[in-house]
Amino acid sequence: MDFSTMIGHDTIKNQIVNSIKGNRFSHALIVTGENGIGKSLIAKEIAIRLLGKAEEKQYVDIVEFKMSKDKKSIGIDEIKSIIQETTKKPYEGDRKVIILYKADGMTEAAQNAFLKTIEEPPRGIFIILLCEKLENILDTIKSRCQVYKLNRLSEEEMLKFLNNKFESLSEDELKAVSAFSDGIPGRAERFLEDKSLMEIRDTVIDILKGICEGKLDKTLLYTEFLLKYRGEWQEVLTYFLSYIRDTLIYKETGNKELIINIDKINEIKDIAEMFSFNKLNGIINIIKDTRSKLERNVNATLVFDSMLVKIQEV
Known part of the structure; x- marks a missing residue:
């Protein structure tokens, strides 16, 4: 190239x-x-x-x-x-x-x-x-x-990159991948080619759904999964924030056109019904605090356990 x-x-x-x-x-x-x-x-x-x-x-x-x-x-x-x-x-x-x-x-x-x-x-x-x-x-x-x-690519540049390299993507897929890549071409490639990222993405929405049900013991079972992907903690937290962002937008506007994770729209609707605006904003703060602790190399097991408990109780 x-x-x-x-x-x-x-x-x-x-x-x-x-x-x-x-x-x-x-x-x-x-x-x-x-x-x-x-x-x-x-x-x-x-x-x-x-x-x-x-x-x-x-x-x-x-x-x-x-x-x-x-x-x-x-x-x-x-x-x-x-x-x-x-x-x-x-x-x-x-x-x-x-x-x-x-x-x-x-x-x-x-x-x-x-x-x-x-x-x-x-x-x-x-x-x-x-x-x-x-x-x-x-x-x-x-x-x-x-x-x-090197700065992140603009949205227009990312879409051009994705259209050139992955011609078969649908419009919804382009939108989702472009958003998740956050202007980084290599992240977009990983999202489309690395099955582990797909597993992380699917599991994170399951965690949020489980929290909706209010079952702490079930929620804490996901600590093992999060530890499995501790090396990908930045991606894990990015998915959490992405779903919460979509939920806030859908809850406020009801407009599906603004949703990034359009393939998860049913789950996002469920979460929007279960979570108040205060709880959603509280989760965002918990995720940001978790990111700060992981950046400081705090014990991952303790950090993820604490994150899940706080999200459950917020």
């Missing part, structure tokens, strides 16, 4: 193309944005253009470093390997591009060890750091890099 077919980020793409053509491209840059926003696509296209290639494929002078699945951070040893790679001459031409994924996972010591290389890499070496949380990158690193921040 080259820049001409990539949807969104037009200003950044133009800046990159012009700086490469004018030989003004920075030797080190950071591409930051949420998971699924297109960071790796941007980085690979930059690399191909820097090498002067026209075809999208693997090149020996594009070197990618990814954090091991069994590790939670990038340490000095990994950075030493990258630094050693920068000292090796390019194989095919006079340029080499090094891409480091999840650069915000570097420890402070690793970043300090990398600083000199980022500031003055060998001639012809370009370093691209990809990260979600720019605030985790030291100011000393950021000040030596060109930073490109």
